[in-house]
Amino acid sequence: MLRMTGIGKSFLGVRVLGGVDLEVSAGEVHAVVGENGAGKSTLMKILAGVHAPDEGTIEIDGRSVTFGHPIEAQRAGVAIIYQELTLLPERTVAENVFLGREPVRRGLVDRAAMESATDELLKSLGEESFGPRDLVRRLSVARQQVVEIAKALSLNARIVVMDEPTAPLADHEVELLYTLVRRLTARGIAVLYVSHRLREIFDLADRITVLKDGARVTTAEASSLDTAGLVRLMVGRELDSYYPPRAAGPPGEVILSVRGGGNARLHDIDLDLRAGEIVGVAGLQGSGRTELAKALFGAEPFTSGEMTPRRPRSVREGIAAGIGLVTEDRKAEGLLPNQRVRDNALLVARATGAPRTGVERLLERVRLSPPRPAQEVRLLSGGNQQKVVLAKWMTVAPRVLLFDEPTRGVDVGAKAAIHDLMRELARDGMAVLMISSELPELIGMSDRIVVLRDGRLVGELPAGSTEEAVMRLAAAS
Ligand SMILES: Nc1ncnc2c1ncn2[C@@H]1O[C@H](COP(=O)(O)OP(=O)(O)OP(=O)(O)O)[C@@H](O)[C@H]1O
Ligand SMILES: [Mg+2]
Numbered sequence: 001m002l003r004m005t006g007i008g009k010s011f012l013g014v015r016v017l018g019g020v021d022l023e024v025s026a027g028e029v030h031a032v033v034g035e036n037g038a039g040k041s042t043l044m045k046i047l048a049g050v051h052a053p054d055e056g057t058i059e060i061d062g063r064s065v066t067f068g069h070p071i072e073a074q075r076a077g078v079a080i081i082y083q084e085l086t087l088l089p090e091r092t093v094a095e096n097v098f099l100g101r102e103p104v105r106r107g108l109v110d111r112a113a114m115e116s117a118t119d120e121l122l123k124s125l126g127e128e129s130f131g132p133r134d135l136v137r138r139l140s141v142a143r144q145q146v147v148e149i150a151k152a153l154s155l156n157a158r159i160v161v162m163d164e165p166t167a168p169l170a171d172h173e174v175e176l177l178y179t180l181v182r183r184l185t186a187r188g189i190a191v192l193y194v195s196h197r198l199r200e201i202f203d204l205a206d207r208i209t210v211l212k213d214g215a216r217v218t219t220a221e222a223s224s225l226d227t228a229g230l231v232r233l234m235v236g237r238e239l240d241s242y243y244p245p246r247a248a249g250p251p252g253e254v255i256l257s258v259r260g261g262g263n264a265r266l267h268d269i270d271l272d273l274r275a276g277e278i279v280g281v282a283g284l285q286g287s288g289r290t291e292l293a294k295a296l297f298g299a300e301p302f303t304s305g306e307m308t309p310r311r312p313r314s315v316r317e318g319i320a321a322g323i324g325l326v327t328e329d330r331k332a333e334g335l336l337p338n339q340r341v342r343d344n345a346l347l348v349a350r351a352t353g354a355p356r357t358g359v360e361r362l363l364e365r366v367r368l369s370p371p372r373p374a375q376e377v378r379l380l381s382g383g384n385q386q387k388v389v390l391a392k393w394m395t396v397a398p399r400v401l402l403f404d405e406p407t408r409g410v411d412v413g414a415k416a417a418i419h420d421l422m423r424e425l426a427r428d429g430m431a432v433l434m435i436s437s438e439l440p441e442l443i444g445m446s447d448r449i450v451v452l453r454d455g456r457l458v459g460e461l462p463a464g465s466t467e468e469a470v471m472r473l474a475a476a477s
Contacts, residue, residue: 001026001190002047002159007056009042016042017214020056024159026188029181031201031222033194034211034234035411036381040194043211044161047192048080049073060159079152080161085144089137094118096136097151121150125183140285142173149180160184161192166200167409170285171437172475178204196411198227199440210234235413242416243444244423246463251277251447254308255431256296256323256400261305265291266455269305273400273431278422280446281435282470288455289435290328293402296433297325319352322399326389326406328435330382334389337378341368344377344388349395362391367417383407383414390421401425403434407441419445439467 002024009017017039024030032040045051047058049067058065060076067073070080087096094115095102103110103117118132127146130139136147145165152160162181166174181191181204193204201208202222210217210233217233225233252275261269265288273279283289294300298312298321305311312318318325327333335344345359363371366387377385386406393401403422407415422445426432436442442449449461451473459473 003059005057008054020216022209024190026190027185028206029185029191029193029204031193031205031208035413036383038211039214040211041163044163048078074155077158079157081148087136087144092133093147094132096147097154121153141168142176159190163194171439231412244420246447247276257308259306261302263303275429275431276426277447278426278432278434278445280442280449282442282449282474283452284474287452289452290404293325293404297323324393324398324401326403328404330385330389335377340374341388342373345391348392352396354396362394366391383410400431
């Protein structure tokens with residue numbers, strides 16, 4: 001159905017894709033994988049008419065096409081679901097599906113036609129939890145994706161591109177997306193699926209194309225590969241074990257302690273964090289995980305309860321108490337993208353008056369690669385950006401570091417580096433708290449896991465618990 005041949009692309013003289021071939025069949029889930037910066041998104045954007053290739057051809061159903069604009073790709077049957085959703089939150093589902101091409105009857109927008117067509121599309125996707133008249137802003141991210149896909153179907157999309165679609169989803173919502181993908185392929189639609197989560201790749205993909213440094217390494221049947229083999233193709237070397245070994249001995253002294261912590265979103269939080277341990281936080285979307293990290297840090301403080309060190313009422317107090325937070329949204333909250341690596345790494349030191357020497361050494365320690373302190377942060381891959389955030393905190397040597405989805409959108413190699421660092425920091429006596437929606441990661445990294453539900457800690461599980469055990473606690477009602 002789709003054949004891309006010899007695709008090449010440079011940005012500002014830097015070649016990011018060269019001679020890439022990609023063939024996709026009707027009804028196939030074709031995964032595109034590779035490290036950060038391998039060129040996956042660029043290739044997908046070329047297919048979607050966002051970027052024009054410098055060289056190469058695209059054929060759909062054997063006919064050569066060129067896209068000067070995303071609209072042209074859309075007309076040719078290509079839909080792309082971006083990670084940042086592009087819907088209008090204050091409009092209804094039906095209005096979004098038909099945005100810019102509303103059916104008109106006697107000079108007026110035919111709302112009834114729009115709504116019934118949307119209703120049919122949603123039903124065909126098995127979606128019954130919301131309807132055409134619901135406001136988009138009331139829908140979860142997972143349901144907004146359903147709207148995006150309904151929109152793609154209404155445009156007769158035959159190739160649907162999903163670029164890291166599960167990054168904003170909570171674990172239990174991933175199943176919803178799987179169902180959706182299967183419904184699309186059952187209609188003969190080809191799905192191009194970009195993700196860093198290998199589990200999803202093996203769950204969904206028929207074939208896998210591996211990109212490395214802008215070139216295709218291989219395209220293979222998913223059934224002919226295993227995780228280790230795929231990682232080797234992506235990274236170009238063996239990654240022997242996924243997660244660093246856990247703490248050898250028992251944890252040290254309690255560094256942070258909360259009793260009866262509460263605010264508008266959290267209730268009766270009792271939690272101790274000890275030197276040397278990594279405590280995982282599990283919970284469904286909306287269970288209060290990010291709120292817990294922000295309360296401990298002082299960004300959205302606890303308004304009741306006892307805490308040692310003294311309950312921070314602001315970020316400033318949190319930092320002064322030796323607490324750091326690696327936020328979920330590093331671009332918006334953790335970094336100044338237009339500034340250089342070095343200046344970003346010094347953000348916390350500058351704000352607190354901590355010494356600014358040794359930042360180069362810290363950037364080495366976090367394994368920034370390539371180590372270019374003068375580069376603008378926005379030009380770095382997700383993994384490298386996260387390493388800069390880590391360096392930023394390490395300048396003030398916090399005693400407690402809270403990580404909210406630390407490896408979201410980060411490739412396998414950088415992910416392993418970040419995991420190793422987290423364990424190193426714990427080994428050096430820090431107390432580490434880690435939130436992750438990726439259960440294998442949470443289980444692989446944590447010395448114990450606490451589970452949040454509706455703003456309350458509802459249980460604790462030891463290292464090595466099963467995903468089922470975690471989910472059972474997180475979802476029980
Ligand atoms: N608009 C742009 N201008 C300049 N350089 C760009 C632009 N878009 C991408 N790049 C560069 O092209 C390379 C490939 O980027 P791309 O986003 O395609 O990688 P990716 O495989 O999708 O990575 P990730 O896994 O981090 O999403 C990177 O080095 C990136 O910095
Ligand atoms: Mg990308």
